[in-house]
Amino acid sequence: MKERLSEEVMAMRAVKEVEAEDACNLGLGTPQLCALYIPEGVQVQAENGVIGYGPLVTTDNAEMADPALMDAGSRFYTPAPGMSFFDMLTSFAMIRSGRLTTILGGLEVSEKGDLAIHSMSEADEYPQIGGAMDLAWGAKKLIVTMPHNTRDGKPKIVKELSLPLSSPECVDIIVTDLGVIEVTPEGFLLKEVAPGWTAQEVQALTEAPLMVSEDVKDVEL
Amino acid sequence: MREKICNAAEAVADVHDGAAVAAHAWGACGTPGYLFRALAAQGAKDLTLYCTNFLPGPPGLEDIGFPDPTILLPQLKKIVTPFLGTRAFRGVLGEDFLGDRVRSGQLEIEATTHGVLMQRLHAGAMKLGGFYSPVGLNTVVEKGKEKRVIDGKEYILEKPIHPDVGLISAYKADKLGNLVYRGSARASNPVIAMASGLTIVQVWEVVEVGELDPEVVVTPGIYVDRIVRIPDEDPNSAKRVEELFRKFAKELVTFGTESGDAQGGQE
Numbered sequence: 001m002k003e004r005l006s007e008e009v010m011a012m013r014a015v016k017e018v019e020a021e022d023a024c025n026l027g028l029g030t031p032q033l034c035a036l037y038i039p040e041g042v043q044v045q046a047e048n049g050v051i052g053y054g055p056l057v058t059t060d061n062a063e064m065a066d067p068a069l070m071d072a073g074s075r076f077y078t079p080a081p082g083m084s085f086f087d088m089l090t091s092f093a094m095i096r097s098g099r100l101t102t103i104l105g106g107l108e109v110s111e112k113g114d115l116a117i118h119s120m121s122e123a124d125e126y127p128q129i130g131g132a133m134d135l136a137w138g139a140k141k142l143i144v145t146m147p148h149n150t151r152d153g154k155p156k157i158v159k160e161l162s163l164p165l166s167s168p169e170c171v172d173i174i175v176t177d178l179g180v181i182e183v184t185p186e187g188f189l190l191k192e193v194a195p196g197w198t199a200q201e202v203q204a205l206t207e208a209p210l211m212v213s214e215d216v217k218d219v220e221l
Numbered sequence: 222m223r224e225k226i227c228n229a230a231e232a233v234a235d236v237h238d239g240a241a242v243a244a245h246a247w248g249a250c251g252t253p254g255y256l257f258r259a260l261a262a263q264g265a266k267d268l269t270l271y272c273t274n275f276l277p278g279p280p281g282l283e284d285i286g287f288p289d290p291t292i293l294l295p296q297l298k299k300i301v302t303p304f305l306g307t308r309a310f311r312g313v314l315g316e317d318f319l320g321d322r323v324r325s326g327q328l329e330i331e332a333t334t335h336g337v338l339m340q341r342l343h344a345g346a347m348k349l350g351g352f353y354s355p356v357g358l359n360t361v362v363e364k365g366k367e368k369r370v371i372d373g374k375e376y377i378l379e380k381p382i383h384p385d386v387g388l389i390s391a392y393k394a395d396k397l398g399n400l401v402y403r404g405s406a407r408a409s410n411p412v413i414a415m416a417s418g419l420t421i422v423q424v425w426e427v428v429e430v431g432e433l434d435p436e437v438v439v440t441p442g443i444y445v446d447r448i449v450r451i452p453d454e455d456p457n458s459a460k461r462v463e464e465l466f467r468k469f470a471k472e473l474v475t476f477g478t479e480s481g482d483a484q485g486g487q488e
Contacts, residue, residue, distance in 0.1 A: 046405065048250065049408050058474065059474055062474045063467065065474055066404065068250060070250035070404075076474060085402075087410070087411045088408050089340070089412050092336035096336060129304065129362070130303050131335040131336065133362065134334050165359050167356075167360075
């Protein structure tokens, strides 16, 4: 079986969509890995009220963990020059302002760019929304990173969502373990494929039709 | 000067059955865990809890005072929160623990988003009748709410929150209740202070009036009714948290990473 892109490579590729001098918010899951590859000068924001924090504390420097320096994913970060703190009203005004380039995980994306992101319980009554709906709605640019298919092989890039909607018409670009797909007014545009895969093979694992870019190429980092 | 300093039991003594309580809760950071324990001991019933997040702490760290809003669960009739740690609950309390409570009518859960919850509290503080929000259209968030088109765009009517009691956490207070915070521990604490009829704060340190630089006070003391200094021997005191972070640093760092991995739009 052909190899798909690793989560690390997906994170690195997603970060390429972030431009110098952007400010970023990184959702839970694969996007959290993006923090490792964010270029210098890009400020990262966390919903609980900080922007511009430094590298995350890992088990190698766990003694650096400070109870007051925690990001939205309950991970501890190191301070950095230019960092600022604020309350969550300020934070969510910032999030809805169109100033942040946002990378989120996803469960499904539709042709129109509708996003389903929330794990639902059986009762469907208590999704884990957190700040994701605000982030998706307010992003300057929304990048979604997710596996191309579910664990049992179902497509996650679809014509219409089969899962409950989280945010309508919000996704700009999708980085999966099989390639890079842009959401355009005409539908999905396949721009890059994982090395060793053809556009036809990626289409075969995708429910929605893919237009193939004239200069489609291997995923570049 | 009205005396605002009291112990935790005194601070929560008059929280009545059926009260609406708002509280910040975000893991180890800025969460008033000491006040949660006081309210659990006080035992008020049928509470409605407006809470930033609602999930238990890392398994294995329950006994060292990790701030945990879920200890209030037996006292709650309703939870309004953007983030319910259903996965974490399964790990700690067993398969679909919350679902069982919901189906048996013991508990009601209302979904919202962090942005909406913040603005609902702010609307409460400003005594607004409500506000129109664009986030959550055609999702579970709009369930049962009025919608309206304004200047060609569709919005959801969101109502204000007027908590009877706000439980918050700050770094330092002066005796008037002026508060300063540290780092991301500020979070939703200031807006809860503004919205609540009675605001109770837990702090690590209380200083004399005049010792705080007015330029750095975030929450003016007029919003703070009761100040509880966490006693040194409590696991949530400055001294003990410092020790805890030295001793359990690796576990705490790993917890953040794993809980994030488990909740990122993954299956």
